[in-house]
Amino acid sequence: MTMHHHTIAGMMAASYFFPDLEKLLSLVARNDLLVASGFAEGRAHSDILASTMTVEKTADGYVVNGSKKPCTMTHHFDVITFGVNYIDPEGRTHLGIGAGLAGDPRIERKKFWGVPHLQAADSHEVIFNNLVVPESMMHFSNTVDEQLDEDQQGMGNHLFAIWFQLLAAASYLGMASALVSRALTAGKGSPEDRALLLIDLQGATMALQGLATSIDENRFLRADLARAQATRFSVQEAVNRIGTRAFELMGGMAFISSEEVAYLLVATRVLAFHPTSRVASSAFLCEQLG
Template identity: 85%
Template sequence: MFLDEERSVAFELVPHMASALEAASLLELERGESHRLANMFRTIGQPGLAVATTLAGGGVSAVSLAQLHTWVGAHCPSLAVMMTMHHHTVAGVMAASSFLPDIQGLLSAVARDNLLVASGFAEGRAHADILESTMAVEKTAHGYVVNGSKKPCTMTHHFDAITFGVNYIDPDGQTHLGIGVGFAGDSSIERKKFWSVPHLQAADSHEVMFNNLLVPESMMYFSKVVDDQLDDDQQGTGNHLFAIWFQLLASASYLGMASALARRALSSHKGSPDDRALLLTDLQGATMALRDLAVSIDENRFLRRDLARAQATRFAVQEAVNRISTRAFEIIGGMAFMSDEEVAYLLVATRVLAFHPTSRAASSHFLCEQLS
């Protein structure tokens, strides 16, 4: 059965959400209010899956989490995007907690209270650590004052907490990379409409602005060991945690969207055997590439060359997603395109993976350096 293994994982990890997604039509979910998806994620989607069991979380492996994202992507693309931003942030923070032990309190709260966490990170911006930020940070007697914005920011109106990279320069001129945390009810956090296209609109991706947001020292986490105590090969280990997790979960989510088109094509019994075989080959190849990346994450491989492999995997999957969706679209045929709105919606939605950082052009030098 198509996506059978992914479906089993979904019903094992989030049975109530999986049942709800199967019972609803894709377009009904995609064109509904974003709060419906956010509430579903918060109440029956287990936001603490990526948190360790020692912190009351699910302790789910990267392999299982990627399979879950693929299955959700096939049933509700906007929810898969929401989950990508939340889970890559929480999983990255979980992995970085060895560098930032004080942040474990936030992780426990996510698991205990089912908090939704928005991502305000650079998310793999080329030639910059993921914790680097364009936001202005000023140290005061009461904590840190943060100004700046993040757009698009998924779950703009529905997050409980938002994490963001900080780039603080102390009075001695030394730069400190770290993680700041803000909370939804703070009056210094403003939301502004940004996303205007209909595709993936239910993911609630708009602009979040920080206007003199005061972050107490207890909610600002700086690493004292990342980079400056590591050798050249390991440089960036702590910062790469977030980027590698992001490439895995984003790729898995969009592969799910392409899989939804492939499922329609295969069930239509149209197309030549060659076309159908090529479709299945790309699906299998992309699935196994993501499985290999997930296994490396579960083995705690987060060095520079691992980031390069993660980026290369993402671009390979991105190309496969494009081929899968295009071939499936052609097999399904023009009559289905004219009579089934989901077909056209999914075709466009799969292309959005190309717009997530980091870009292929910006990564070329790094990939050649690390992989050649």
């Protein structure tokens, strides 16, 4: 559901660059449709919107081939959205957002998620086999980077990335807070131990609230993306500290008697695997924030 909300929020924010997206959003809202996010391609250290999908213009619209993984809600979506890079006859690359419907036989699902943690996300591989996407369901940016100044370039990418950093970090902080709640309810540890948990939790929460405010103010420049990534990595470290400390405070009997405690500890660590990676971001963060 986080990825459903990320996709919808991202498309709403992107309507400045993709004005026709409003039609798709209206369709989703009117019919209470569940939207899957098909942007990742399982390639390490790559931009989530840098697609390897092939797109061919035809009289019927666009023919799309390729694979996206992991895609959320693989077997439960009504509409799947996906990113493409289309090269027009003049050789220009256009960032595009396409959509397909669940019942289309040219959309194939393939099991991808092999571990027990977070399986409820139903994140597997979706393969597009000559999927015909009508022009009404394929939307391209109406603003190319060459028309923007240096600070504004890439804003179409940035807004999706900033929204994702906020929602993903908030979701995993929620998992960590579930561990904190169990430790506090059990009255484990000293007041100082419990205060450390609350300090970390409060600090991470306030950082995310600050990031949410910048989104409300439509701040999607390169420096804003760097601050969003820095916030996410800061929260990620806080989540790791909170999870480990709460796990230790609850003690071995809680670990032995409840699968939930160990499950939550492992699940909180998965934030590290979501884009963008710290390695891929390091040079950019030094450039923008150093």
